[in-house]
Amino acid sequence: MSGGTSETKQVNFAMANKARRKIINLLAKGDRNLEEITGTVGKKTLDFHLMILREAGLIELEDETVKISEYGKNFLKYKKERGTEEIKDLSQAKPVEIAEVRQLLPCIADSAKFRIVANMDPLGGILKILEPIFPRGSYSDRKDSLIVQKGEIITTIYGSGKVVMRMVKNEDEAREELENLKNTINEAIKKGVTPAPREKIRVELTDIYKYLPQTNCGKCGEQGCYSFAIRLMAGQVSLDRCTPLTEPEYAANQERLQFLAAYV
Ligand code: SF4
Structure with a gap:
């Protein structure tokens, strides 16, 4: 299975979250209605998680039924094949100083x-x-x-x-x-x-900027969000300096940025 950079980012982001992995694992056993999925991850964030999985092309929603898409099936097959062969043993290694x-x-x-x-x-x-x-x-x-x-x-x-x-x-x-x-x-x-090797993800400045609040409030100590994004890309500031991201309206953006920041 291969995908473009943007597809890879979306799929990796979708699967970086425990609740979404739970949904995918549940759907791998068969189609489910919304109520059954709610029982697994809770009602509060269900819509958000389903939206992310749909954006990544991993699931389809028909009326009240959720199922794995063809792309999602291929993804799971590919992961299974790679996962078993690539997890490596370090049990004989000694701690380093x-x-x-x-x-x-x-x-x-x-x-x-x-x-x-x-x-x-x-x-x-x-x-x-x-x-x-x-x-x-x-x-x-x-x-x-x-x-x-x-x-x-x-x-x-x-x-x-x-x-x-x-x-x-x-x-x-x-x-x-x-x-x-x-x-x-x-x-x-x-x-x-x-862990099994992850896809290499190339994060662009625009990926970071896109998900910042873009209010240029200056609370991070920078002139604006664009300057903050540049310094984040250079590893000179950490994401938690942008305190507005902790506000509920930016919860989804914060999760995306935390995921992307790990690849900067
Ligand atoms: S604190 Fe966040 S929203 Fe405010 S300017 Fe900095 S990056 Fe932008």
Whole structure:
């Protein structure tokens, strides 16, 4: 099964929510009427979840009956095939530690930023398995390296344990990011498995801007929503700075943005 970028985003967004996954799992067993679905996810948000699933093309609604669309059936089949083959075992891996930060050098691309070289315990062949835990991670077999992007910061982890982090503001930020990196890896090792690889999603500035309230109220400390979207894309601000998103009228937008922000 393959889809365009926009389709992939809609389907991944639809399936990122537990209640919607519950609806799809229920429908996979057969068509249901609205009342039966209400029993699974509750009445309050039912319309919203059904709207998202319909927008993604996963379900169809006929009178009071909800069923999986042909596209939805193909999607489930594809997920089942991939899911079983791609969940990987990490149970033999040991937690890693950051051994040292060795160098802090000006970045070639931007001399106001820094590049650091650090060492963590060797990852002993598990780098490739770790790729799916990073929304913007990309593993290279040839170099045995995993490149992880978070906002402006680009980190390359090598199988030997060497870590090169580019575009950091200072040593404190580098140490904080290294700590986050270590914790993310160790959480996956503790669980013993990594999730099946997710679709790679490319988030555009317009995707973010589209779902902001667009009132330019300035509560986030920026001149307006567009400036906020630019800084969010650059990893310089977090979504929670836009407090109007917590208002009930923006609940759907907030959920979409939280989903998209994980891929920035
Ligand atoms: S707080 Fe939110 S709505 Fe207000 S300007 Fe910032 S991004 Fe826009």
